[in-house]
Amino acid sequence: MTAPAAAYGKALDLITRVRGVRGAMLVSAEDGIVVAEQLMEGIKGPALSALAASLATRLRRAMEAAGVGASVFWHLQAEQGALLVVPTPGGTLVVAVAEPDVNVGLVRLELLRAAEVVG
Amino acid sequence: MPDEIKTLSSQLAQDPDSLVFLRLGELLRHKGQLDTAHRVALTGLERHPHLPDAHDLYARILADKHDYERAFDEWDMALRIAPDHVGALKGLAFLYFKVGDVQQAAAHLEAAQRVAPDDPGVAQALAMARGEGGAEAGTVAEPQPIAPAAQPMEEARVFAGLEGAQEGLLLLDASGRVLGGALKDPAGRDVTDAVAAYLAGVSQEAARTVKLLGLGKWTGLAAEGKLGHVHLAPPSSDALLLVVRDRAVPMGRLAIIAQRAALAARRWLEAHA
Numbered sequence: 001m002t003a004p005a006a007a008y009g010k011a012l013d014l015i016t017r018v019r020g021v022r023g024a025m026l027v028s029a030e031d032g033i034v035v036a037e038q039l040m041e042g043i044k045g046p047a048l049s050a051l052a053a054s055l056a057t058r059l060r061r062a063m064e065a066a067g068v069g070a071s072v073f074w075h076l077q078a079e080q081g082a083l084l085v086v087p088t089p090g091g092t093l094v095v096a097v098a099e100p101d102v103n104v105g106l107v108r109l110e111l112l113r114a115a116e117v118v119g
Numbered sequence: 120m121p122d123e124i125k126t127l128s129s130q131l132a133q134d135p136d137s138l139v140f141l142r143l144g145e146l147l148r149h150k151g152q153l154d155t156a157h158r159v160a161l162t163g164l165e166r167h168p169h170l171p172d173a174h175d176l177y178a179r180i181l182a183d184k185h186d187y188e189r190a191f192d193e194w195d196m197a198l199r200i201a202p203d204h205v206g207a208l209k210g211l212a213f214l215y216f217k218v219g220d221v222q223q224a225a226a227h228l229e230a231a232q233r234v235a236p237d238d239p240g241v242a243q244a245l246a247m248a249r250g251e252g253g254a255e256a257g258t259v260a261e262p263q264p265i266a267p268a269a270q271p272m273e274e275a276r277v278f279a280g281l282e283g284a285q286e287g288l289l290l291l292d293a294s295g296r297v298l299g300g301a302l303k304d305p306a307g308r309d310v311t312d313a314v315a316a317y318l319a320g321v322s323q324e325a326a327r328t329v330k331l332l333g334l335g336k337w338t339g340l341a342a343e344g345k346l347g348h349v350h351l352a353p354p355s356s357d358a359l360l361l362v363v364r365d366r367a368v369p370m371g372r373l374a375i376i377a378q379r380a381a382l383a384a385r386r387w388l389e390a391h392a
Contacts, residue, residue, distance in 0.1 A: 042333075043332065044331060047331055048328070048331060048332065051324065051327055051328040051331060052328065054324055055321065055324050055325060055328060058317055058318065058320065058321050058324065059321070059340075059342055059349075061218075061317040062314050062317035062318050062321070062349075062361075063342060063344045063349055065218060065219070065304075065310050065313040065314045065317055066302060066304060066310055066314045066347070066349065066363050067304025067305045067306065067308075067310065067346065067347070068305075068344035068345070068346045068347030068348065068349060068363060068365075069344045069345030069346040069347070070344065070345055071342045071343065071344055071349075072343045072344065072345060073342070073343045074340060074341065074342035074343070075340065075341045075342070076325055076328060076329065076337060076339075076340045077337065077338045077339040077340065077341070078329040078332070078334035078335050078336060078337045078338060079334065079335030079336050079338060080333070080334045080335040081329075081332060081334040081335075082334070083328060083329070083332065083334075097332060
C-alpha cells in the first residue's frame, strides 16, 4: 500500500458519490481485514471484508489456473444488489456495495480510479 | 473385508476412544463408502484432534470426495503436528499435481522420500514429477495414497450443441466435482480439474456474501481477467456453472452465453435428479 491514510478516504469518496452505491471499503486481500470503509448503516464491514477476501482468493486462483490471468474487476450479482470489486497490485481489494439498478460501468471506472490511488 | 468392517465397527462401538477408527475409515474408503468413512473419520478426529493419522485419513476421504480445499487443510494440519508425516506429504504432493504445481509436488515428494526412502510409490511419483521415465512433468500420474474418485457423469452431454462445450464451459457440484463440460487454457492444456478444485465452495461463499448484505439470492459473478473473461452462475442451489472466454468476447455477450448454458445445465440437472 503506497497511499497515506488520508488518501484512502478520498479514494472511497470517488466510489460512494456514484448514485446507487451503498458503501465502499478497502480490504486487505491477504487476511480479509478492513483497511478503510464508508458503509451505510447496517452493513457489517468486518464480516463483509472477510467474505470478499475469501471469494477474491478463490476466484484469483481459479482464473489463474484457467489461464485468463489475474482478475482486474469482478461483479457479484444478486437479486437485490451487487458487490463490485477491483483488486490492486499492492494486495488491496477496493469494494463497493450497490443497489441492483446501479450503473455498473460507472462504478467499475471509479473503483479502478480508486485502485490507482491506493496502489 | 466386510467381516473386518463388521469386527472393527463392533470394536469401535465397544470402545469409542479406540484407534481402530483409522483402519475402519480406510477400509470403508477403499470400498467406496465415502459417506460412512467420512462419519467414522470425523468422529475419530473429534476424539483425537492431535493425531496426525486422523487428519491424514480425513484428508484422503475429502480428496476422494473432491473436496480438495478442505483436504489440503487437513493434510496441512497433519504436517503441523508431525512435519515428517509421509501420508500428508504425499497427499499434499497429489494436490499440487492436481493444480499443476509440479515444483511444489516434487518438493513434498522429496521430503517424503527423505523420511521413507524405501517407499516405491514415492520414488515412482517423484521420478515422474521430475520428468523421468518418459512422462512429462505436467502429466504425472496421481500418487498412490488416493483411490480414484468417481468419474464425471456423462460430461459431454450437458452442454451438447453449445459453443465451447469442451473447452470453455464447466458444470460443477457444490464440492467441485465435475458434472459436465471441460476447460482448456489458452495453450490448449486441459485445466478442468485444477479450476474445479479452486471453485469448490465458491457457490456457498457467494451465497453467504449476498445473504450478509441482505441482497437475496446471488444470480451471477462476472470477472474480467487480464487475458480473458469468466462468468459464474448457479443453475441450482448446489451446482455451479463456469463460462470462460478470451477478452475479445464482451462481458455482456458472455452473460448471454452463460444464461443459455445455465438453462441447459438446469434441464440436465433436473433430468438427472
